[in-house]
Amino acid sequence: MSRAFTKEEAPEGPIIVPPRPPLPPGVPNYVTPRGLAALRDERVALDAERSRLAADTDADGRQREMQALSTRLTQLTERIASAKLVEPNDDPQEVRFGTTVTVQTLANGQPEGDARTFAIVGVDEAKASEARVAFTAPIARAVMGLRAGDEAPLQTPKGQKALRVEAVEKIAD
Numbered sequence: 001m002s003r004a005f006t007k008e009e010a011p012e013g014p015i016i017v018p019p020r021p022p023l024p025p026g027v028p029n030y031v032t033p034r035g036l037a038a039l040r041d042e043r044v045a046l047d048a049e050r051s052r053l054a055a056d057t058d059a060d061g062r063q064r065e066m067q068a069l070s071t072r073l074t075q076l077t078e079r080i081a082s083a084k085l086v087e088p089n090d091d092p093q094e095v096r097f098g099t100t101v102t103v104q105t106l107a108n109g110q111p112e113g114d115a116r117t118f119a120i121v122g123v124d125e126a127k128a129s130e131a132r133v134a135f136t137a138p139i140a141r142a143v144m145g146l147r148a149g150d151e152a153p154l155q156t157p158k159g160q161k162a163l164r165v166e167a168v169e170k171i172a173d
Contacts, residue, residue, distance in 0.1 A: 017075070095145060
């Protein structure tokens, strides 16, 4: 049999592990209780995967998978070690990390579109489809420190708009 098409002859490229969501330099890694629990759950899952791979008797590709897994575990362990837990305020009066905020976009002082509600969370917990926005996101930064009824400017692709805070609530668990 020709060895022209066997795995041993295939060149292996570099192992690419996508980085965790970035934090700006000098910015603390704030996490909600839910976010910290998710990071810890992820570590348990990766440890279980590492154990499964170590027990696998089929060695083809296992070394590369183990290297990628080790890199992911290292990144995750660093992120957990740098986590600064922020407990939610039971009765928030202003927008802060760990609150849920409802905002209305204004164009020329008039409401534009529907109001949006989102939670302000850590970078690892952010997920747009679940209305969880990282505290480093422009929209979160624009409303931080505001109270219900306050307005803030927001630069959008369609130009300068305003956001009016409609409500501030404790983050849902």
